[in-house]
Amino acid sequence: MSVHDDLTSVQRCLDDLFRTVRRLEQQFGGGLEMRRVRTDADHLRESLALLREAAPTLSPPLRPELVPVPDTPYDSSLWTDSDDEGLGGRDRRAP
Template sequence: MTISDELDRTRSALQALEKSLVALRNRVGPHLDVLRLLDDVDRCSTDLKRLEQQVRAPHHPGRHDLVVIPDDDRDHGLWGAGDVDHEGVGAPGRRAP
């Protein structure tokens, strides 16, 4: 079975579940648990649509944005100032209140 077939089966199952829950809501009224289940089915349907868009979209390998990390030496001025806090210790020369 292909991914497309699985997505179609999942969509059909969600639609059948929603139909059953609507019928149940019509019989028992707006019971909180039924409303929660309907909300969950709606959220699952939204997630499934998003998944379908991702799976069925054409794949473009190598199209990730690359971050260039320079090979230069780091700027020691950023790290050597006397007012820099030492992680977990605090700044030198200062006392805790």
């Protein structure tokens, strides 16, 4: 999904949240708890608006530079100072 699609999806969810909060407010009244929920939902709406404004300036994630790996065998002199992995040292027995 693109950033625009994700932001649109979040906006739809927030719209659903606001409708539900309004229904709850009608059922429970405007007590302290409902005011806190409404305030939190308003903060989410404001934060999303700020994010939408910043979205055009957000740069896409950078793709790492690809490094070609040749198909030719490696020089065997690169491995002279290493043990055979999983087999133990040359002068030791494997378990």
